[in-house]
Amino acid sequence: MNSYINRQLCLLSEVVSEYQSEKITLNQMVNKLDSITEVMNSESWKDDVFNIYLALEEVNAVTLDENRQLNNFEKNLISEKLFELKLLIEKYSKIRTTNPTE
Numbered sequence: 001m002n003s004y005i006n007r008q009l010c011l012l013s014e015v016v017s018e019y020q021s022e023k024i025t026l027n028q029m030v031n032k033l034d035s036i037t038e039v040m041n042s043e044s045w046k047d048d049v050f051n052i053y054l055a056l057e058e059v060n061a062v063t064l065d066e067n068r069q070l071n072n073f074e075k076n077l078i079s080e081k082l083f084e085l086k087l088l089i090e091k092y093s094k095i096r097t098t099n100p101t102e
Helices: 002-020 026-040 043-065 072-098
Strands: none
Touching: 002 026, 002 072, 026 043, 043 072
């Protein structure tokens, strides 16, 4: 199971990179984050990532509903949340490496 979770964490890192390099949209990133979180089947991960996901999903929903581009505030919020997500991925990667039974 440890290697499976590590693969999912790597996929999440790739998703963040793809978004930051504009290879995927915010909507695609949010959907991938949600999907990967679900297949990880980890309540602690879901709890830790919830506020990050919620903020990203909220911005995504508003921009889709209003059919518009991101404004500067939203871009900054997304950057902050992606930074938090990267830190969380790093934290979980270290936990998995040092304690494979987690």
